[in-house]
Amino acid sequence: MSRSTLLPLLANGEFHSGQELADALGVSRTAVWKQVNRLAADSGIAVETVKGRGYRIPGGLDLLDADRISAALQARPRSLLSRLDILDSVDSTNAEVLRRAEQGGACGLVCTAEQQTAGRGRRGRQWVSPYASNLYVSLLWEFSQGAAALEGLSLAVGVAVARALRACHVPAVQLKWPNDVLYGGAKLGGILLEMSGDAAGSCRVVIGVGLNVAMPQAAARAIDQAWTDIASITGGEHPGRSLLLAALLNELLPLAADFEQQGFIHWRDEWQALDAFAGAPVVLTTGTGQLGGIARGVDERGALQLETTTGMQSVYGGEISLRAAS
Numbered sequence: 001m002s003r004s005t006l007l008p009l010l011a012n013g014e015f016h017s018g019q020e021l022a023d024a025l026g027v028s029r030t031a032v033w034k035q036v037n038r039l040a041a042d043s044g045i046a047v048e049t050v051k052g053r054g055y056r057i058p059g060g061l062d063l064l065d066a067d068r069i070s071a072a073l074q075a076r077p078r079s080l081l082s083r084l085d086i087l088d089s090v091d092s093t094n095a096e097v098l099r100r101a102e103q104g105g106a107c108g109l110v111c112t113a114e115q116q117t118a119g120r121g122r123r124g125r126q127w128v129s130p131y132a133s134n135l136y137v138s139l140l141w142e143f144s145q146g147a148a149a150l151e152g153l154s155l156a157v158g159v160a161v162a163r164a165l166r167a168c169h170v171p172a173v174q175l176k177w178p179n180d181v182l183y184g185g186a187k188l189g190g191i192l193l194e195m196s197g198d199a200a201g202s203c204r205v206v207i208g209v210g211l212n213v214a215m216p217q218a219a220a221r222a223i224d225q226a227w228t229d230i231a232s233i234t235g236g237e238h239p240g241r242s243l244l245l246a247a248l249l250n251e252l253l254p255l256a257a258d259f260e261q262q263g264f265i266h267w268r269d270e271w272q273a274l275d276a277f278a279g280a281p282v283v284l285t286t287g288t289g290q291l292g293g294i295a296r297g298v299d300e301r302g303a304l305q306l307e308t309t310t311g312m313q314s315v316y317g318g319e320i321s322l323r324a325a326s
Helices: 003-010 018-025 029-043 066-071 075-080 093-102 153-167 230-234 241-262 265-273
Strands: 048-050 054-056 083-090 109-116 135-143 174-176 180-183 186-197 203-211 281-286 289-298 304-308 311-315 321-324
Touching (some): 003 018, 018 029, 075 241, 083 093, 093 109, 093 203, 135 241, 153 180, 203 241, 241 265, 265 289, 281 304, 289 311
Parallel strands (some): 083 109
Antiparallel strands (some): 048 054, 109 135, 135 203, 174 180, 186 203, 281 289, 281 321, 289 304, 304 311
């Protein structure tokens, strides 16, 4: 018996007796008790035990549901999706999709997970990934024209995320160049693109998106910046992780399919309208130092336009940090 078989029985937040769980799983009550005791250690999930009533997870769990996701997909995204894998736990959905790409995984593969044990953000940062709380999703797509044709892709993905959230009636978010989704100045999500293959020709790109949906306070202690989640900004009034994921795939799959033909110029105006730092004084930090100026949006290739004392400079992505000037 694994937690992936026990947890769906406890996901509704109601009490279930040890015998009820044992009968449903075809194991002994002792086996149920042992697995319940392992849950907190393995996933951080707190299971309440009350003599005479059984076990429950206070507040329940919002587990990903393949049927609900599939039913909410629009016709074209469904046709572009080659496979959807919902994993219980993985080191990183991006890392998993990269491994599958090396093994010949098909274009349109999507991998998501209830939990990441080694989630990654930009610049090697940890992405806090507690169980059944947030969204961690990675999409594999193949592009034929090399890295140069992918300029601005991460910014376009940010627009797709904003569109998906709007479709789920989440209050309007903003985008921070080059990879962050913000609400009220706090980080709501992030984007991580990773490429394999020929940078000058046919290549495969993993489009990774992480969104905070209902971040447990205990897990949030590991976050080293201002953050928020969808539950907080909607007062808990959102459709749940499965429908949020479907909305995201409804935007991401067509974006990936059309981006080489359309280019970032198709997405530029919408990105600029969501720019969190438009017209604001900012500081860029790179491996060689800092550069200050006024953020003036992005050009048709997705390069940040930074107005400095020596004129306008175009800044491309990479190991760069952008923040408001103090």
